[in-house]
Amino acid sequence: MKNMNQPILTQVQDRIGTIILNRADKRNALNSEMVEEIKIALSSFSTNPDVKVVIIKAEGPAFCAGADLGYLQQLQSNTYDENLEDSRNLKDLFYQIYTFPKVVIAQIQGHALAGGCGLATVCDFSFAVEEAKFGYTEVKIGFIPAIVKVFLLRKIGEGKAKQLLLDGDLITAQEAKEMGLINWVVKSDELEEKVNSYAQKLIRQNSGQSMRLTKEMIALVQEKSLVDGLDYAAQMNARARGTEDCQKGIAAFLNKEKLTW
Known part of the structure; x- marks a missing residue:
C-alpha cells in the first residue's frame, strides 16, 4: 500500500x-x-x-x-x-x-x-x-x-x-x-x-492466457472487414491450440481432472 x-x-x-x-x-x-x-x-x-x-x-x-x-x-x-x-x-x-x-x-x-x-x-x-x-x-x-x-x-x-x-x-x-x-x-x-x-x-476457472487473447481479439477484430476478421480469427484459433494453457486444459477435460488456474 x-x-x-x-x-x-x-x-x-x-x-x-x-x-x-x-x-x-x-x-x-x-x-x-x-x-x-x-x-x-x-x-x-x-x-x-x-x-x-x-x-x-x-x-x-x-x-x-x-x-x-x-x-x-x-x-x-x-x-x-x-x-x-x-x-x-x-x-x-x-x-x-x-x-x-x-x-x-x-x-x-x-x-x-x-x-x-x-x-x-x-x-x-x-x-x-x-x-x-x-x-x-x-x-x-x-x-x-x-x-x-x-x-x-x-x-x-x-x-x-x-x-x-x-x-x-x-x-x-x-x-x-x-x-x-x-x-x-x-x-x-x-x-x-x-x-x-x-x-x-x-x-480460478479461466486461463489467464485465454482471457488475454480473447480481449486482444475483441479490441482488434471490430476494425477489420468480415473476410479479414474471419481470417484473423482462424489464425488466432490455430495459435491458441499450440499454447501450453490449451494443451493443459484439453488434457484435464479429457481425463476428467479438476483444473485450477
Missing part, C-alpha cells in the same frame, strides 16, 4: 491487483498526476505474475467526478499543443485499460461522471451500487466527450451513445445496466464481496 497522500493507492492480494482512487476530498476527480499514476500502476500489474485480475475502486462517496475543476481552469491558459499533449495522456490511459492483457473490473461505490464515467466504460466489467449515477455532462459546459466516445460507441452502439453524449443528463445505475454501460447493480453493503467473488471466479 502506498503513502496515504498519494493520488492513488495500490495493493496486491490473492492474485488481485487493486488500484484505489485516493482523492476523496476532490471526489476523485482526474488530474494529470492521477492519470499518470494509474498508468504506472497498470504497467506494473501487467508484468506481475502475482496479478491475474485488476480492480479499480475509490475512496469516499464518489467513484470519480471527471476532470478536476481547478485543473480545467488551468487548461484554459494552455496552448493547443499543451492541451493536445494532456489530452493524449488521458487517451493513453483509456487505451491502456481497454487493451490491458488482464481483466479489469470497476468497483463503483458512488457517482461516475464525465471522465469518471469514461473510466468505468473502458473497464471490462463493472459493478455499481444502486445509488450511483452515471453520465457524460461535457456538453453542458461547452466541452465534448471526445476520447470516451470512441470506446462508448463500441460498447453500447450509436443510438444509446447519442442519448448519453448529446443529452448530457445523469442516469441511474439500473438505467446504466439496461443500456449496457455497466454489468451489475448491487447493494452497497455487498459491493466489495460481489466484486472479489467474481474476480476470484475468473482467477
Whole structure:
C-alpha cells in the first residue's frame, strides 16, 4: 500500500491487483498526476505474475467526478499543443485499460461522471451500487466527450451513445445496466464481496492466457472487414491450440481432472 497522500493507492492480494482512487476530498476527480499514476500502476500489474485480475475502486462517496475543476481552469491558459499533449495522456490511459492483457473490473461505490464515467466504460466489467449515477455532462459546459466516445460507441452502439453524449443528463445505475454501460447493480453493503467473488471466479476457472487473447481479439477484430476478421480469427484459433494453457486444459477435460488456474 502506498503513502496515504498519494493520488492513488495500490495493493496486491490473492492474485488481485487493486488500484484505489485516493482523492476523496476532490471526489476523485482526474488530474494529470492521477492519470499518470494509474498508468504506472497498470504497467506494473501487467508484468506481475502475482496479478491475474485488476480492480479499480475509490475512496469516499464518489467513484470519480471527471476532470478536476481547478485543473480545467488551468487548461484554459494552455496552448493547443499543451492541451493536445494532456489530452493524449488521458487517451493513453483509456487505451491502456481497454487493451490491458488482464481483466479489469470497476468497483463503483458512488457517482461516475464525465471522465469518471469514461473510466468505468473502458473497464471490462463493472459493478455499481444502486445509488450511483452515471453520465457524460461535457456538453453542458461547452466541452465534448471526445476520447470516451470512441470506446462508448463500441460498447453500447450509436443510438444509446447519442442519448448519453448529446443529452448530457445523469442516469441511474439500473438505467446504466439496461443500456449496457455497466454489468451489475448491487447493494452497497455487498459491493466489495460481489466484486472479489467474481474476480476470484475468473482467477480460478479461466486461463489467464485465454482471457488475454480473447480481449486482444475483441479490441482488434471490430476494425477489420468480415473476410479479414474471419481470417484473423482462424489464425488466432490455430495459435491458441499450440499454447501450453490449451494443451493443459484439453488434457484435464479429457481425463476428467479438476483444473485450477
